[in-house]
Amino acid sequence: MHGNAEQTVIDSYNIVDSVTGGATDTFPTSFSFGVTSGDMDLLLPQNGGKGEETKAYRLAILITGQPAGSATVVVAGSSPGGPIEQICSFAVTIGSVVETGDWRIADTIILTSFHLAACSILAADSGNSRPTKVGFDAIGYRYIKFYVTSLTTTTDLRIYVRHF
Numbered sequence: 001m002h003g004n005a006e007q008t009v010i011d012s013y014n015i016v017d018s019v020t021g022g023a024t025d026t027f028p029t030s031f032s033f034g035v036t037s038g039d040m041d042l043l044l045p046q047n048g049g050k051g052e053e054t055k056a057y058r059l060a061i062l063i064t065g066q067p068a069g070s071a072t073v074v075v076a077g078s079s080p081g082g083p084i085e086q087i088c089s090f091a092v093t094i095g096s097v098v099e100t101g102d103w104r105i106a107d108t109i110i111l112t113s114f115h116l117a118a119c120s121i122l123a124a125d126s127g128n129s130r131p132t133k134v135g136f137d138a139i140g141y142r143y144i145k146f147y148v149t150s151l152t153t154t155t156d157l158r159i160y161v162r163h164f
Contacts, residue, residue: 011048013062013160016040017146022155025147027074031083038078038143040161048163056163058120059144061134063106063160065094069153075134077141084145086114088121090134094154097131103158105131138163 016039040059043049048056065071074089093108109123109132120137138144146159 011056011162011164013060013162014046015158016144016161017148017159019148019151019157020155022151024149024151027076027086027147027149028084033083034081035078035084035143036080038076038145039159040144042138042142042144042163054138054142056138058135058164059138060162060164061159062131063092063094063109063157064099064103065092065106065154065157066102066104067153067155068094068096068104069151069155070094071148071152071154071157072150073159074147074149075136076145076147077138078143078145079140080142085141087136087141087144088113088115088134089149090123094157095129097129107132109134 040047042054042056048054071092075087076084077087078084089112091110092106094104095107097105097107099105108127111123113121115121123134126132
């Protein structure tokens, strides 16, 4: 039958969080209900939202940094009226894969999952001297927040995300 194929949305990678000068975040230690913002609001049209529906079924994350080194990133999500929920954390190695100039793309990511759908979080192509990405199921979240909790040698970091 024609016209009955599932539809997907393919978005461009966009910078949703960045760190400069070695500044880091602290993951919250209290989890009050009623979160109203994040680095990404999945109901906004630029993030796949249409009315009260999000089309951001999955998120793909790429990370770049300078100079070469390492970082720890915690990804959290929340639903309207709920608290921040840790989705995953990952240790990132910014190695020799060149993005442009002095910027390097993460080529190794070691992932720890905290998501209810643990099998739906994956690090792809880690440790192969190519760009490594992390993807996860974003269904049920409106806000996504990134916390860069540590940096070693790397001082500047950019987190790129696309939805599909």
